[in-house]
Amino acid sequence: MDCALVVVGAGPGGFDAALEAAALGIETVLVERENLGGTCLNWGCIPTKLFLGASAPLASLADHAKLKLIEYDPESVRVSLPALQNRKRKLIAGTHKAMTQRLKKAGVTLVQGSGRFTAPGVLEVEDAEGGVTSIQYKDAIVATGAGSASFPAIAPDGDAVLDPQQILDLETPPESLVIVGGGAIGIEMGEVFSRLGASITLVEAMDHLLPYEDTEIGGGLAKLLKRDKWALRIGERVASLKTMDGRAVLTMESGETIEADKALVAVGRKPNSAGIGLEAVGCELDSRGFVKTDENLNAAKNIYAVGDVNGIALLAHAATHQGHYVVRRIAGREEQPYAGGVIPACVYGSHEVMRAGLTEAMAVEAGGTVEVSRFQLAANPYAQAQSAGYGFVKAIWINGTLAGISALGHGVSHLVTLAEVLVREKITVDRLDRYVFAHPTLDEGLAEALRAPREAVS
Numbered sequence: 001m002d003c004a005l006v007v008v009g010a011g012p013g014g015f016d017a018a019l020e021a022a023a024l025g026i027e028t029v030l031v032e033r034e035n036l037g038g039t040c041l042n043w044g045c046i047p048t049k050l051f052l053g054a055s056a057p058l059a060s061l062a063d064h065a066k067l068k069l070i071e072y073d074p075e076s077v078r079v080s081l082p083a084l085q086n087r088k089r090k091l092i093a094g095t096h097k098a099m100t101q102r103l104k105k106a107g108v109t110l111v112q113g114s115g116r117f118t119a120p121g122v123l124e125v126e127d128a129e130g131g132v133t134s135i136q137y138k139d140a141i142v143a144t145g146a147g148s149a150s151f152p153a154i155a156p157d158g159d160a161v162l163d164p165q166q167i168l169d170l171e172t173p174p175e176s177l178v179i180v181g182g183g184a185i186g187i188e189m190g191e192v193f194s195r196l197g198a199s200i201t202l203v204e205a206m207d208h209l210l211p212y213e214d215t216e217i218g219g220g221l222a223k224l225l226k227r228d229k230w231a232l233r234i235g236e237r238v239a240s241l242k243t244m245d246g247r248a249v250l251t252m253e254s255g256e257t258i259e260a261d262k263a264l265v266a267v268g269r270k271p272n273s274a275g276i277g278l279e280a281v282g283c284e285l286d287s288r289g290f291v292k293t294d295e296n297l298n299a300a301k302n303i304y305a306v307g308d309v310n311g312i313a314l315l316a317h318a319a320t321h322q323g324h325y326v327v328r329r330i331a332g333r334e335e336q337p338y339a340g341g342v343i344p345a346c347v348y349g350s351h352e353v354m355r356a357g358l359t360e361a362m363a364v365e366a367g368g369t370v371e372v373s374r375f376q377l378a379a380n381p382y383a384q385a386q387s388a389g390y391g392f393v394k395a396i397w398i399n400g401t402l403a404g405i406s407a408l409g410h411g412v413s414h415l416v417t418l419a420e421v422l423v424r425e426k427i428t429v430d431r432l433d434r435y436v437f438a439h440p441t442l443d444e445g446l447a448e449a450l451r452a453p454r455e456a457v458s
C-alpha cells in the first residue's frame with residue numbers, strides 16, 4: 001500500500017492530524033492497534049470526566065449541607081457504578097462509530113494493527129491474526145501516546161493493585177482506596193471514589209500535591225482534601241505495594257503498613273516508543289523513552305512525533321495542537337518552528353485547579369523581577385452562591401508583564417480559556433478595565449486577581 005502520509009496512533013494527536021491531512025488533499029493512512037480515540041477517549045479524559053460529572057451532585061449536596069442549607073441523608077443518595085459503567089461503554093462505542101464514519105467521509109484509510117518501521121519509508125502493520133500489511137509512505141507522524149508508568153516494587157497486578165485503566169472498569173466501589181501518586185490522575189480518581197463512598201489514603205513522594213503546579217496550589221488543595229477526610233502522606237515514600245489475601249497492602253519506607261480494598265498506582269506515564277522500529281529510521285529516544293524532536297517536531301527525516309510520545313506536554317489538547325501544526329508543515333503551509341506557548345491545564349473535581357502560563361517557581365527560574373497578585377474566592381459572590389467560598393486566583397508577573405495565572409477552587413477549570421487568552425495577550429490592567437465582566441461570575445475573581453496589589457517575590 002502506498003500513501004503520502006502514514007499516521008501511527010489514533011488518539012487526539014493522530015486522529016485529528018489524519019482528518020486534517022485528508023482535508024488538505026493529502027492521501028492519508030491511519031494505523032491503530034487498539035481503539036480509535038486512544039487513551040483520551042477510552043481510558044483517560046472522557047471516562048474520568050464522565051465519572052466526575054455523574055458524581056458531582058453528591059459533592060455539591062455535601063457543600064450546601066455543610067452550611068446547613070440542605071438536609072439530606074448521605075446514605076440515601078448513591079451513584080450506581082454499574083449504570084455508570086454501562087453509560088461509559090455506550091458513550092465510547094457511539095463515539096468509535098462516529099469517528100469511523102468521519103474517517104470514511106474524509107477519505108482516510110484506516111488500517112487496524114500494530115505499526116513498526118522497518119526501513120526509511122516503510123511501515124509494517126501486523127493485525128490481530130498475524131497478517132502483515134506493508135505501507136510505503138512519504139511522510140510519517142508518530143502519535144503512539146503513552147501508557148501507565150510503574151516501578152517493580154509497586155507494579156499493578158490487576159487484582160487489588162490497579163493501574164489507571166483497570167480502576168475505571170470496577171463494577172463495585174471499594175470501601176477503602178490507597179493511591180500512590182498525587183498528580184492529576186491520583187487526585188481525580190481519589191475524588192471519584194471518595195464520592196462513591198471510599199475512604200482515601202494518598203501517598204505522594206514529593207513535598208506537595210501536584211508537584212508541577214504552584215506550591216500554594218498543592219498546599220491549598222491538601223488542606224481542602226484533608227477537610228474532606230482524605231488521609232494524605234505527603235513527602236513520604238512507598239517501599240512496596242502488593243495484593244495479599246485479596247487486599248492491597250502498602251508498606252512505607254518507615255515499615256508502616258496501610259491496608260485497603262484496592263490500590264491505584266498513578267505515578268506518571270511511559271511513552272509507547274519501544275519495539276516500533278523508531279531507531280531503525282533514525283529517531284532518538286531520551287533517557288525516559290520519549291521521542292526527541294527538533295523545533296519543528298521532526299524526529300528524523302520525514303518523520304514527526306506528536307503528543308504524549310514526545311513528552312512535551314502530556315495533555316490531549318497539546319497532542320491535537322501539535323498534530324495540526326505538523327500537518328500544516330507537511331502541506332507546505334507552515335514555515336515557523338512549533339510554538340506551543342501557553343498550554344492550558346486543569347485538574348478536575350470538587351476543588352479544581354487550573355493554570356495558564358508560568359507558576360511562581362518557573363517565573364523565578366526564568367529570571368527578572370517577579371511579582372504575584374492574588375484574589376481569595378471567599379469574596380466572590382458566585383463561589384459563595386455555590387457554598388464553595390474558598391480557594392484563590394493567583395497572577396504571576398515578570399518585569400511587570402503578565403506571565404501566568406493559576407487558580408484553586410470550585411469550578412475554576414471554567415476560567416482556563418480566559419486565563420490563557422489574557423496570558424497570551426500579556427494583558428495590562430488598563431486594557432483589562434475596558435472589558436465588562438458579567439456579574440456574578442468566577443471570571444470577576446480572575447479580574448480581581450489581576451487588579452490586586454502586587455507583592456515582590458524574593
Ligand SMILES: Cc1cc2nc3c(=O)[nH]c(=O)nc-3n(C[C@H](O)[C@H](O)[C@H](O)COP(=O)(O)OP(=O)(O)OC[C@H]3O[C@@H](n4cnc5c(N)ncnc54)[C@H](O)[C@@H]3O)c2cc1C
Pocket residue numbers: 008009010011012013014031032033034035036037038039040041043044045046048113114115116143144145146164185272276306307308309313314315316317318319
Ligand atoms: C486517567 C487519565 C485521565 C486523563 N485526563 C485528561 C484530561 O482530562 N485532559 C487532558 O488534556 N488530558 C488528559 N489525559 C491525558 C491524555 O489522555 C493524553 O495526553 C492524550 O490521550 C495523548 O494523546 P496522544 O494522541 O498523544 O496519545 P494516545 O491518546 O495515548 O493515543 C495513542 C494511540 O496510539 C496507539 N498505538 C500505540 N502504539 C501503536 C502502534 N505501534 N501501532 C498502532 N497504534 C499504536 C494506541 O493504541 C493509542 O490508541 C488523561 C490521561 C489519563 C491516563
Ligand SMILES: NC(=O)c1ccc[n+]([C@@H]2O[C@H](COP(=O)([O-])OP(=O)(O)OC[C@H]3O[C@@H](n4cnc5c(N)ncnc54)[C@H](O)[C@@H]3O)[C@@H](O)[C@H]2O)c1
Pocket residue numbers: 151180181182183184185186188203204205206209210211236237238266267268269314315345346347348
Ligand atoms: N485533567 C487533566 O488534564 C489530566 C487528568 C489526568 C491525567 N492527565 C495527564 O496524564 C499524565 C499522567 O498523570 P499522573 O497523575 O499519573 O502523572 P503525574 O506525573 O502528573 O503525577 C504522578 C505523581 O506521582 C508521584 N510519584 C511518582 N513516583 C512515586 C512514588 N514511588 N511514590 C509516591 N509518589 C510518586 C509524582 O511525584 C507525581 O506527583 C499527566 O502528565 C497529566 O498531564 C491530565
